[in-house]
Amino acid sequence: xxxxxxxxxxxxxxxxxxxxxxxDATSGEVLMLAWMNEESLELTLTEGRAVYWSRSRRAxxxxxxxxxxxxxxxxxxxxxxxxxxxxxxxxxxxxxxxGRYSCFFYDYSGGTWVAEDDTP
Amino acid sequence: xxxxxxxxxxxxxxxxxxxxxxxDATSGEVLMLAWMNEESLELTLTEGRAVYWSRSRRAxxxxxxxxxxxxxxxxxxxxxxxxxxxxxxxxxxxxxxxGRYSCFFYDYSGGTWVAEDDTP
Numbered sequence: 001x002x003x004x005x006x007x008x009x010x011x012x013x014x015x016x017x018x019x020x021x022x023x024d025a026t027s028g029e030v031l032m033l034a035w036m037n038e039e040s041l042e043l044t045l046t047e048g049r050a051v052y053w054s055r056s057r058r059a060x061x062x063x064x065x066x067x068x069x070x071x072x073x074x075x076x077x078x079x080x081x082x083x084x085x086x087x088x089x090x091x092x093x094x095x096x097x098x099g100r101y102s103c104f105f106y107d108y109s110g111g112t113w114v115a116e117d118d119t120p
Numbered sequence: 121x122x123x124x125x126x127x128x129x130x131x132x133x134x135x136x137x138x139x140x141x142x143x144d145a146t147s148g149e150v151l152m153l154a155w156m157n158e159e160s161l162e163l164t165l166t167e168g169r170a171v172y173w174s175r176s177r178r179a180x181x182x183x184x185x186x187x188x189x190x191x192x193x194x195x196x197x198x199x200x201x202x203x204x205x206x207x208x209x210x211x212x213x214x215x216x217x218x219g220r221y222s223c224f225f226y227d228y229s230g231g232t233w234v235a236e237d238d239t240p
Contacts (some may be wrong), residue, residue: 006235008226021141028148033204067197078226080216084153086224096200104206106198111221113198115126
């Protein structure tokens with residue numbers, strides 16, 4: 001009798017990156033999407049906190065390194081075809097550089113995307 | 121006195137696509153990540169259900185068209201830099217082609233990504 005274990009490996013895109021969705025482990029709120037390369041994923045797993053790859057700066061991005069707004073890793077999952085990661089995190093401070101807790105704050109309204117708290 | 125409204129527009133990548141995260145509107149469970157082009161986003165907004173762009177088939181992908189597992193749109197948001205969408209949906213059936221409710225089911229365990237329900 002053999003034990004069949006279904007496994008998967010991350011599938012990096014042509015730039016060697018994979019998208020990573022960060023979700024608040026307690027509330028379930030989706031906080032942001034960022035990208036990881038192989039090194040940043042390894043660092044995330046070994047350090048237990050989110051380390052991304054900044055595509056604009058072309059450098060490792062230890063989330064919260066300057067702001068203190070780190071994301072402590074609670075759980076991490078890979079999806080069915082290995083091309084997306086989901087991180088459940090404990091977010092210190094705010095995920096968004098605007099100071100908002102989540103980066104997803106533009107609502108679609110009348111053909112335009114309008115910031116939630118600026119909606120009249 | 122002027123009313124300042126902060127707006128954003130979707131930023132399509134070099135392939136004309138934007139990643140879209142689908143989340144269960146009730147439970148908050150993250151279901152999947154797929155991609156949209158401008159047409160599929162417009163169809164999503166007008167039809168009130170998730171329509172993606174299939175990168176493998178290079179065609180519009182009305183989620184659930186063949187399986188019946190449609191995603192009714194409850195809310196949609198764009199993120200702070202306009203390059204990711206978040207859809208809150210009512211999922212009929214299962215989001216994943218494997219029959220699982222969510223596509224995120226591989227856990228990291230001992231250096232390997234192992235399917236949740238195959239873990240001994």
